Amino acid sequence: MGWFDWARDWLSYFxxxxxxxxxxxxxxxxxxxxxLLGKLANDxxxxxxxxxNPNVEELTLGGIxxxxxxxxxxxEARRLWKDYFFKADGIVFLVDAADRERxxxxxxxxDLLLQTEEIAKAPFLILGNKIDLPGACGEEExxxxxxxxxxxxxxxxxxxxxxxxxxxxxxxxxxxKMGYGEGFCWLAEYLKNS
Amino acid sequence: MEEQKSHKxxxxxxxxxxxxxxxxxxxxxxxxxxxxxxxxxxxxxxxxNECADCQQPGTRWAVVNLGIFVCLRCSGVHRxxxxxxxxxxxxxxxxxxDAELTLMQIxxxxxxxxxxxxxxxxxxKLSPTSTDDEAAHFIKRKYVDREFASSNVDxxxxxxxxxxxxxxxxxxxxxxxxxxxxxEMRVEEVTKTAAVDPQVAMQELYGAAKWNTKxxxxxxxxxxxxxxxxxVNVPAEDYEDRLKRVFGSFGIPLPTADxxxxxxxxxxxxxxxxxxxxxxxxxxxxxxxxxxVVEDNLANESTP
Numbered sequence: 001m002g003w004f005d006w007a008r009d010w011l012s013y014f015x016x017x018x019x020x021x022x023x024x025x026x027x028x029x030x031x032x033x034x035x036l037l038g039k040l041a042n043d044x045x046x047x048x049x050x051x052x053n054p055n056v057e058e059l060t061l062g063g064i065x066x067x068x069x070x071x072x073x074x075x076e077a078r079r080l081w082k083d084y085f086f087k088a089d090g091i092v093f094l095v096d097a098a099d100r101e102r103x104x105x106x107x108x109x110x111d112l113l114l115q116t117e118e119i120a121k122a123p124f125l126i127l128g129n130k131i132d133l134p135g136a137c138g139e140e141e142x143x144x145x146x147x148x149x150x151x152x153x154x155x156x157x158x159x160x161x162x163x164x165x166x167x168x169x170x171x172x173x174x175x176x177k178m179g180y181g182e183g184f185c186w187l188a189e190y191l192k193n194s
Numbered sequence: 195m196e197e198q199k200s201h202k203x204x205x206x207x208x209x210x211x212x213x214x215x216x217x218x219x220x221x222x223x224x225x226x227x228x229x230x231x232x233x234x235x236x237x238x239x240x241x242x243n244e245c246a247d248c249q250q251p252g253t254r255w256a257v258v259n260l261g262i263f264v265c266l267r268c269s270g271v272h273r274x275x276x277x278x279x280x281x282x283x284x285x286x287x288x289x290x291x292d293a294e295l296t297l298m299q300i301x302x303x304x305x306x307x308x309x310x311x312x313x314x315x316x317x318x319k320l321s322p323t324s325t326d327d328e329a330a331h332f333i334k335r336k337y338v339d340r341e342f343a344s345s346n347v348d349x350x351x352x353x354x355x356x357x358x359x360x361x362x363x364x365x366x367x368x369x370x371x372x373x374x375x376x377x378e379m380r381v382e383e384v385t386k387t388a389a390v391d392p393q394v395a396m397q398e399l400y401g402a403a404k405w406n407t408k409x410x411x412x413x414x415x416x417x418x419x420x421x422x423x424x425x426v427n428v429p430a431e432d433y434e435d436r437l438k439r440v441f442g443s444f445g446i447p448l449p450t451a452d453x454x455x456x457x458x459x460x461x462x463x464x465x466x467x468x469x470x471x472x473x474x475x476x477x478x479x480x481x482x483x484x485x486x487v488v489e490d491n492l493a494n495e496s497t498p
Contacts, residue, residue, distance in 0.1 A: 029284075029287075030277075030282060047270050047271055047274045048270055050266070050269060050284065074284050074287035075288050077287055098276055098278065099277040101277075
């Protein structure tokens with residue numbers, strides 16, 4: 001169970017109330033959105049077919065009930081994203097760190113999301129996935145390529161200023177069960193307040 | 195700590211990748227829709243309308259870097275392999291560049307399977323009714339371990355990428371040689387070399403070895419070998435001469451006492467000056483063939 005348990009324990013340690021939130025899983029196709037959802041929902045890794053319809057899953061992370069919506073990542077499917085922006089409390093943006101050729105495409109999508117008015121306040125968790133694969137880029141490079149240098153708000157420090165959007169990059173590997181626990185801890189910190 | 199190490203390791207690569215991503219053209223391909231339409235046409239016609247892996251009809255998904263069209267189930271497996279092995283694209287949900295379209299036109303299920311299933315026996319092929327686990331296992335064997343692939347699969351794909359200007363062979367601006375049309379023929383050539391038999395391939399690689407044929411092997415064996423005491427293995431047809439010379443140099447007459455047959459024969463030979471390759475009786479040949487072997491053995495033992 002590893003990180004997930006650790007995250008859950010950590011969250012319950014801080015005693016979150018039964019708040020509910022809504023998180024969107026976004027990212028290019030084959031970044032690992034559905035796999036992440038499956039991992040969080042029942043701690044199982046599956047080989048998933050490409051996502052056509054959004055998958056919705058109710059999760060309880062610590063004390064917070066979260067409705068997670070996993071969207072398709074293909075170019076045409078991305079048009080659906082904006083229909084779900086309404087009332088989104090948090091965005092998880094997944095990037096396939098091993099797919100260097102498409103990092104630029106990911107950056108374009110991310111830029112569009114960051115400029116979107118409806119989710120201007122939502123905390124933004126960016127997960128650089130698949131770091132277990134050979135040739136995956138490191139955190140520095142990912143931040144650089146995505147053009148996020150200077151925009152990150154810190155992994156441990158919490159942003160108090162309401163006008164600043166929380167944004168942070170975590171490197172993860174679902175296969176190795178690494179990183180996403182910390183990422184969701186970070187996200188939960190902000191969901192708690194919203 | 196480990197992460198840092200890997201950072202350093204990839205630093206060179208990283209900077210390169212950064213440059214590549216920065217220089218990537220921002221503008222969208224104007225004929226995206228056209229390309230997508232062409233891809234849809236391509237995947238709806240045989241041989242591309244059946245999944246390259248499990249033969250299921252209906253292929254809306256393409257693995258671009260392998261040049262195959264697959265069904266939804268198999269596309270899921272390909273996605274899980276990572277982009278190093280397969281780059282999956284949807285025929286109707288993704289945008290297609292010219293190079294990708296050309297590549298799919300060149301390759302396609304038939305050609306790709308000729309290479310990736312070259313060594314496959316009939317029973318090993320995946321059936322449309324197979325389970326997901328079977329499919330995952332099979333696809334891994336086929337493309338990650340390359341168990342059934344022909345040996346020149348890499349070379350062929352490199353050639354195909356070059357022709358289609360795919361990936362790192364992307365077209366440079368201002369370089370607009372016509373691609374379509376002649377591509378198919380050239381790749382055909384490559385496919386032909388794929389079916390080459392292993393002996394020819396070996397010769398291509400290592401050159402024609404001198405001892406390849408049986409005849410040459412025999413000839414090589416019968417070449418005189420010089421030992422410490424002179425020539426060790428005397429060919430059968432030279433034996434008589436040599437024996438005479440050796441015995442003569444010591445002033446010993448030929449050992450005619452042992453067998454009357456040889457004694458009767460030898461003078462005739464000497465008188466008539468018979469060439470060495472005259473046909474002889476089988477018995478004689480046997481008799482003559484044995485002594486050199488004995489001598490050979492002796493010499494071998496005596497020489498260190």
